[in-house]
Amino acid sequence: MSIEKWGLHELTLSGPAELSGGNPFALEFQVTYQFRNRMVTVDGFYDGDGTYRARFSPDREGEWSYITSSSAPELDGQRGSFVCTPPGPGNHGPVDVLGRHHFSYADGTRYDCIGTTCYHWTYESKELQELTLESLRSAPFDKVRMCLLPTDGMRPERTPFAGSTPGSVDVDRYDPVFFQEFEARVADLLAMGIQADLILFHPYDRGVWGFDRMTPAQDAAYLQYVVARLAAYRNVWWSLSNEYDFNHEKTIADWDRLLQLVQRYDPYQRLRSIHNGTKMYEVFTPYDFGKPWITHQSVQHWDGAEVAAWRDCPKPVVIDEIGYEGNAGRRWGNLTADEMVHRFWQGMSLGGYVGHGESFVDRETRAWISIGGRLYGDSPERIDFLRAVFAGLPRQSDGEVDADRCVLHYLGDRQPSAVELDLPDGSPFHFDLIDTRAMTITPLAEYSGPSHIPLPATPYLALRGTR
Template sequence: ASEVASAPVRSKPRSASEVASPRDGTGVPDYKHKQTAKVSGFYDGNSTWRVRFAPGKVGEWAYEVEATRGESKASVAGKFQCVESKNPGFVRVDGHHHRGFTHDDGTPFYLMGGGAFSPWLSWVTGAHDWESYLAEHERAGMNCVRLFLYQEPHRGRARREVVNTIAEGFTDRYDLAIAQRLDEAMAEAQKRGVKVILTLFDHHPQKFNWERSAFNVLNGGFCTKPADLFTNLRTRDIQFRMVDYVVNRYGAFANLLAWEFWNEVDLVPGADLGNDKPAVKWHRDLAQHLAEADPYGHIRFTSFSSGVIDAEWFAEPWNEVISFHHYAAYGGGNERNVDEKLHQALGDLRELEKPIVVAELGHQKKKNDMSAAKGEFLRVAMWSTVFQGNYFILWDDADFRIMPETRQHVRHLTSFAAAHGLAALHPIVGPSPIAQGEGLRAWQLADEGTGRKHAVYVRSTRAGAAQVTGARLALRVRDPGTYRVRWFDPKTGETVQERERGT
């Protein structure tokens, strides 16, 4: 039986003299330069409290641990040595190329992920299933997953396996067995170089199981309707204390990429998403709370459902990533026009100069089916997303699990990206004019520094395997000379032609 125990962990308000803000005046975290930090502990069962801390600087650190219980207080002090390692540090929004990501040590992070949802759902049949799933991600070159901290019964799943990952119905009682399982899941992902986005809240319990929600006043909560989650102060206190526990327990994991406040917040029934309305203010308050509670300054964002674009939300300063969901089943197009659909949907958002992550990219038709059309849709969607300067996380290819056929498509793309340094290239916005010929569309990346490297994704917009004839590519380069031109087939993952061409 799992152990459930009260865990009244809070992050106390901090004055400027105690801890500096994890973000400087430009919004870029200054964590790696911090000389001091204040970190809260977390309860881990019986009489055990733990403190996790990730130093941002090499050298000797002095610490003091203080514990209180009522009027009683105890403390212990000591020192430890932080040594050099291969760990590149936490992921940040790139301070120079604002649509990209970089680690604390300056190395770029090129996000290409696969959906995970949770390592506890009932299709995960064995103790090592999460480990094998991460190994599959690693082999495919996928380097990121999203994990939800809350799930409700879904498609007949057993409730015990999908109860809230941390809190029992978002109350002050936390399931420590599940919390410890998440420790293991985070550690296994870190070992394999897979980053994790932790999603704090989800619309599903409010939309599909409100009658069973612990927040519902009929069940002892304080809300009469789901929209009250953004206005009821007693509920917000519970929510933010749960966030504190999550930050204290998981914030020091080097592979924690970001806090996602809500998954598809627009689907919370009755939520008023207008400018300066309750849902927006709730997010601003949580962002401010995290600025004090999270000593590492992790990336923060929220997400919307497929096809929903809200430029005002994405422009909010706390919303550091534009998280967009895109499915073929919800007006996302087919294999012949998904790239143009993505381009149109994102529109002027590029002007916000933030990373754009298609955090759920999927087909959602005929699950477990990898027909030629579906395979082409996913392939075109992935390649065009990347060549438009964005990032993706696949979703729901077969009941949330990424299948071997899809992983093969991903492997071709990740191998190409690594071999040709796509992380250093930036998009030429809009369909490239270099493709000349009926039924052709092209998307182009270029090296803005030297101008000597270009990557172009060229595709046919015709149905099926129809051949395109009379096609020409006219690529303008800045410097005259001889260039090596390599043709790569995204479907097979093979280089089909390589030759030199002079200007």
């Protein structure tokens, strides 16, 4: 048997379907994988109907062996091995932090981090899910934020827990079929090279399902089950909660503990953060991203210019919510494409990353941020253009733009007739004028030292000088 590097090895065993007085989902079952002397222990999980599985993603080529351990004899002491082969085409491994503020795949390939949000796309009909995938295939996005848990108003056929009627869900047991379907979608994204930024809790339950107010033991068991099932997919990121500060049932100490638990359960240390809410233009209370179990800053904020300040914390800044293009009746969801893309350029040119969202409410499919479906806005095309520009900038080994070889000035929503730049002396920079709205790049002249550069006096321009 062979598995490609960073691929997924799945071990399937038969075990007890019912435990007298017990819960098969809580049965102790682990698998220790070994390469040379290095051992990596993963939690297995109960997948229903007497089937137990363990998933593992190997990160070294060569022979791996494994041994199971469990309190159930039929799941204990089983040995096996497989060969890990070189990664296949398009497999660059999981994304990790590069330097302080950037990302790269495990094989060193740059990761652009241009995300979007479709919170509950996996809860929609099969047809709509396929449409979402179709839309993503031609969109510029390489990350999707998506929720595991339903909101108070949803009445899906299945939830992660056993039961789909509010008030009669058993939160100590899970629905394996829900997860099987969810995982198939995570795998679809993986095949398209898209990261799945999984939102594990959210505050939009308000006690209806009760998933926002489980006991600490139930929270821990849920997280352990989710990590056991999903961590081996190399495109998984953990977002502990959306708008964590809107859940008044939990405290910062609770979030600290839950984040620490995910860190403990996750053998790979997938990227891990927690996303704040805002009362737009006034209230902004991000989690303390300096805490060691946080890998990157997953921010909701309306202003891309704040990136400069957040970079004081030595972790990548990802503004996962900066407002959405659309025409919704809420101010977070009715930006013009111009404003949306402007915010992207602002945040990205300061060394941060920005996420997209779309919220048109009067089209054939409902808002993209909620259900996926079809994209109607003008911003994705311009974001694709931005993505290509940023991917092409010369960079240092820590991911920062190499200031010795490149200057990038985004001029924002102003309309200057010229700018004065104090460029380094020496060999001149070749300048291009980038029109972020028209998506054109026009060569200008060469400049060095103090320079006066005439401009067409329109907004949304950027100047790029390279040497």
